[in-house]
Every structure is written in structure tokens, then in C-alpha cells.
Amino acid sequence: MIQFCDVRKRFGDHVVLDGFTLDIPDGQTTVIIGASGAGKSVALKHIVGLLSPDFGHVIVDGRDVDEMDRVELMDMRSRIGYVFQSAALFDSLTVEENILMGLNRRGLDRATIEERVSWSLDMVELGVSADSMPSELSGGMQKRVGIARAIAVHPEYILYDEPTTGLDPVTAGVMNDLIAHIREEMGTASVVVTHDMRTAFAVADRIAMLHQGRVLQVGTVEEFRKTTDPIVRAFIEGRASGLDLSNIMTQQWQVPS
Amino acid sequence: MDHLLARGNPGLLDWVERVGSSARNAWRALADVPTWAPLVVGQMRRLGVDSIPIALFIALFTGIVLALLSATLFIGAVPPYFVGALVGKTIMMELGPVLTGMALAGRVGANIAAEIGTMRVTEQVDALETLAYDPLSFLVVPRVIAGTLMFPVVTSLAVAGGVVSGWIAAINLLDLTSPEFFKGLRMFYEGRDIWFGLVKSASFGTAITLAGCLMGLKATGGAEGVGSVTMKAVVLGAMSILVLDAFWALVLLK
Numbered sequence: 022m023i024q025f026c027d028v029r030k031r032f033g034d035h036v037v038l039d040g041f042t043l044d045i046p047d048g049q050t051t052v053i054i055g056a057s058g059a060g061k062s063v064a065l066k067h068i069v070g071l072l073s074p075d076f077g078h079v080i081v082d083g084r085d086v087d088e089m090d091r092v093e094l095m096d097m098r099s100r101i102g103y104v105f106q107s108a109a110l111f112d113s114l115t116v117e118e119n120i121l122m123g124l125n126r127r128g129l130d131r132a133t134i135e136e137r138v139s140w141s142l143d144m145v146e147l148g149v150s151a152d153s154m155p156s157e158l159s160g161g162m163q164k165r166v167g168i169a170r171a172i173a174v175h176p177e178y179i180l181y182d183e184p185t186t187g188l189d190p191v192t193a194g195v196m197n198d199l200i201a202h203i204r205e206e207m208g209t210a211s212v213v214v215t216h217d218m219r220t221a222f223a224v225a226d227r228i229a230m231l232h233q234g235r236v237l238q239v240g241t242v243e244e245f246r247k248t249t250d251p252i253v254r255a256f257i258e259g260r261a262s263g264l265d266l267s268n269i270m271t272q273q274w275q276v277p278s
Numbered sequence: 279m280d281h282l283l284a285r286g287n288p289g290l291l292d293w294v295e296r297v298g299s300s301a302r303n304a305w306r307a308l309a310d311v312p313t314w315a316p317l318v319v320g321q322m323r324r325l326g327v328d329s330i331p332i333a334l335f336i337a338l339f340t341g342i343v344l345a346l347l348s349a350t351l352f353i354g355a356v357p358p359y360f361v362g363a364l365v366g367k368t369i370m371m372e373l374g375p376v377l378t379g380m381a382l383a384g385r386v387g388a389n390i391a392a393e394i395g396t397m398r399v400t401e402q403v404d405a406l407e408t409l410a411y412d413p414l415s416f417l418v419v420p421r422v423i424a425g426t427l428m429f430p431v432v433t434s435l436a437v438a439g440g441v442v443s444g445w446i447a448a449i450n451l452l453d454l455t456s457p458e459f460f461k462g463l464r465m466f467y468e469g470r471d472i473w474f475g476l477v478k479s480a481s482f483g484t485a486i487t488l489a490g491c492l493m494g495l496k497a498t499g500g501a502e503g504v505g506s507v508t509m510k511a512v513v514l515g516a517m518s519i520l521v522l523d524a525f526w527a528l529v530l531l532k
């Protein structure tokens with residue numbers, strides 16, 4: 022179980038998270054939706070301690086991430102698979118070597134490691150590309166390698182940052198199926214961060230909408246489809262009216278992070 | 279110290295805390311031998327061996343110029359074999375290490391800062407952390423160790439190249455014989471000349487690689503951010519060479 026308790030985070034004067042509170046239960050897929058620049062990636066990075074809250078707590082399996090010592094932190098990270106928005110593959114390594122990076126830290130024997138590599142490549146249907154360099158792959162394939170690298174270590178949680186953003190609709194659909202398939206196959210809890218409502222509705226058990234630094238609404242897919250909250254409705258239907266666009270307008274020239 | 283801290287000087291306290299935690303992090307990264315050890319040889323080749331051509335190129339021309347320069351200085355004033363002395367001493371103790379260091383501040387410092395900076399802005403450094411690697415032990419330590427070990431090697435070759443080219447210039451372009459040149463070279467040679475140059479160059483290697491790594495890790499934004507930290511790494515590396523050069527002269531030449 023991952024818990025955000027009243028998390029606040031600011032960069033300089035820019036308040037990003039402002040009382041963000043959310044429970045992420047085991048065995049389910051929780052989708053966090055919100056506009057670009059709402060702070061979804063920032064929230065995700067708090068889970069693995071890449072960022073620390075200015076105030077409040079992020080708790081993973083009962084332990085406050087900010088209070089973990091180095092060994093605990095590394096142990097916690099090795100139980101969480103992180104799929105980056107940009108895939109973040111190591112560009113000097115082949116696809117297979119990228120996947121080995123995580124596995125080599127586990128003290129597994131050779132046979133298990135080889136089996137895990139081919140299993141994870143099969144899961145994302147990229148078995149033939151093991152020896153390719155990341156730069157030779159399309160964006161969608163790179164994202165799938167990123168997923169293979171994350172699931173190869175058999176994590177207890179998988180965090181997906183914008184898994185379908187920047188993909189064409191067909192590839193995005195394949196990605197949605199893949200996320201659902203991984204959840205069935207492995208039974209891991211997943212957190213998916215996205216602004217793509219098709220992804221949200223396709224993979225979610227629960228949805229939380231992040232708006233102005235806090236959770237505006239949490240609920241099931243059905244509850245979100247039927248919501249009457251004007252801001253949530255506007256977001257789901259892709260209308261600009263009713264949304265506070267100040268964040269988006271000031272963010273559009275920044276590299277997504 | 280204690281009373282300053284007790285008075286609650288926040289700036290100082292902050293600083294002490296930062297230095298303390300950097301030292302702890304560095305120590306932890308160094309202690310993680312299994313992570314960095316396999317990467318050192320590759321970096322030694324990339325940062326060291328591949329830098330030999332540029333270092334030799336610089337040394338060859340420096341040797342020629344030094345021979346000609348000392349000849350114009352000494353003609354009529356002191357015996358011509360002083361040419362050998364001047365070429366040998368200045369190349370071993372000063373020009374070999376410093377010019378090699380300057381060239382590598384550009385080549386090695388920029389290479390490291392741009393590579394690690396790109397990894398930073400494309401989230402590859404974050405990815406390393408989520409895979410339970412410490413970027414310090416995986417990225418920084420192997421490069422710093424490789425630089426510290428290889429700079430003296432590259433510098434030795436440069437020194438040898440510089441002396442040989444000075445000698446060839448002296449016997450071909452000046453009225454000097456080989457025995458005279460080597461007489462001067464031997465006459466003023468002291469054992470410490472060589473290791474003085476090598477100690478210096480090892481410290482240059484540490485400083486340049488460290489500047490490249492730390493600047494690279496600081497990169498933000500995109501291509502522009504990488505460009506700016508790369509430039510800073512080269513400037514910082516070159517400046518630390520000059521500062522360290524003066525430091526070693528003060529400490530070792532007493």
C-alpha cells in the first residue's frame with residue numbers, strides 16, 4: 022500500500038502539490054489524471070524518493086520514504102518498477118543490456134536472469150529486438166522496453182508515467198492492453214499517471230483527479246463517467262472552459278519531467 | 279566552531295551539514311566497489327588511451343619551440359648544453375603536466391559533462407536510481423578513478439614525446455650534438471622532477487573528471503542546459519588546474 026498524506030511540494034515560488042492525499046491499495050490499478058503541469062510526475066517521483074515532500078508524508082508499505090536510510094531506500098526501490106514518460110533507456114546499451122541493468126542487482130543466478138530477460142521481452146512482444154540499440158526503435162517500442170525493464174525484476178508495484186502520451190491511437194491501444202495484461206499476469210498494484218482519458222478508462226480500477234495540487238475527486242470508472250463536478254467533466258470531455266489553464270499556459274515550453 | 283553553531287548561525291550550520299553529507303555520500307559511493315570496479319577499465323580507455331594522440335601532438339610542438347627558444351636565450355651567454363637542461367626541466371615539471379591537463383580539461387571534461395548531463399535531462403540518471411543504483415558509484419567514481427590513474431600515464435608519454443622532439447629539433451636546427459643535449463638534460467635532472475609532474479597530473483585528472491561529473495549531474499532543462507554545464511565543466515577544470523599547479527609548487531618545491 023502506498024499512501025500520500027497531505028503532501029506539499031513547491032519549486033521556488035511555484036506550489037505544485039498542496040495537500041495531496043491519496044491511498045493506493047495493493048492489487049489494483051490506480052490512475053491519476055490531471056492537466057499537463059498539474060504535478061502528476063512530481064507525485065510519482067515522491068513514491069520512490071526521487072523527490073522529498075516539503076511537508077507531509079509518503080508512506081510505502083508502512084514506512085515513511087523520507088525517513089528511510091540508504092539501504093531501506095534501495096530495498097524499497099527494488100520492489101517498485103518505474104516506467105518513465107520518455108522511456109529513459111540507457112542509450113549506450115542494447116535493449117537486453119537495459120533489462121539486465123535492474124536484474125544484475127538482485128543476486129539472481131544466470132539461468133534465472135536469462136529466463137527473466139526473455140520473459141519480459143515476450144510480455145512486451147519485443148523478443149526479436151533484444152540486440153537493438155534504443156535509438157533504432159520507435160517511440161512506442163522504446164516505451165515497451167521501458168516497461169520490460171521495469172517488470173523484469175518482478176516488482177510489487179509498477180508506476181507508469183504517461184504510458185500512452187505521444188503515441189498514435191493504435192499503439193496507445195496496444196499499450197493499454199499491455200498494462201491490463203501485466204496486471205492480470207502479475208497481480209501487481211499499478212499507478213498510472215496520464216492525461217489521456219481513454220487510457221484512464223481502459224486500465225483503471227480507481228481514478229483520482231489531481232487539480233491545483235490536491236485530489237479533486239476519487240472514484241471508480243463508473244463514478245467518473247457519471248460525475249457532475251464541472252471541472253472533472255470539463256477535463257474528461259476535453260473542454261477548456263471550467264479548467265484553470267494558468268498552469269498549462271506557463272508550462273508549455275518546459276521539458277516534461 | 280561549537281559556539282558558532284550554538285549561536286545558531288544558519289548559513290554555517292547549513293554549510294557544515296552539506297559538507298558532511300557530501301563526504302558521507304562520497305565515502306558510501308567509494309565503498310560500493312562491486313558497482314564501480316567493472317567500469318573503470320572502459321573509462322581508462324575512453325578518457326586516457328584515446329587522449330594520447332592530442333597530448334602527443336601538443337608535446338611535440340612544445341618540445342620544438344622550447345629548444346629554439348632556449349637557444350636564442352642562451353647563445354653567447356651560457357654553454358649550449360643548457361638547451362637540454364631547459365627543455366627537460368620545463369617539460370617534465372611544468373609544461374608537460376599543465377598543457378596536457380589543459381587539453382584534457384577540454385576533451386575529457388566536456389565529454390563527461392555532456393554525457394552525464396544528457397543522461398540527467400533524459401531521466402536516465404533517475405532511471406538508474408529507480409533500479410537501485412547510486413549514480414555516484416555508477417557514473418562518478420569510475421570516471422574519477424580512471425582519470426586519476428590515466429592522466430599521469432598520458433602525461434608521461436607527453437613528457438617523453440616533448441623531450442624527444444626537443445632533442446631532434448636541437449640537433450637538426452641548432453648547432454648542438456646529441457651528447458651535449460643529453461649532458462644538459464642529465465646535469466640538472468633530479469629524481470623529484472618526474473614524480474612532481476606525475477603527482478600534479480594525477481591531481482589534475484581528479485579535478486577535471488570530478489568537475490565534469492558534478493556539472494553533468496547538475497544539468498537541467500534540455501540541450502541548452504547540457505551545453506551550459508559542459509562549458510562550466512571545462513572552465514572549472516581549467517581553473518582548477520592552474521590553482522592546483524600553484525598549490526603543488528608551494529607545497530613540493532620548498
Ligand SMILES: Nc1ncnc2c1ncn2[C@@H]1O[C@H](COP(=O)(O)OP(=O)(O)O)[C@@H](O)[C@H]1O
Pocket residue numbers: 032035037055056057058059060061062063064272275277278
Ligand atoms: N525538478 C523540478 N524543478 C523545478 N520545477 C519542477 C521540477 N519538476 C517539476 N517541476 C514543475 O512542477 C510542475 C509539475 O510538473 P509535472 O509533475 O512534471 O507535471 P505533469 O502533471 O505534467 O507530470 C511543472 O510546473 C514543472 O515545471
Ligand SMILES: [Mg+2]
Pocket residue numbers: 061062063106182183277278
Ligand atoms: Mg509528467
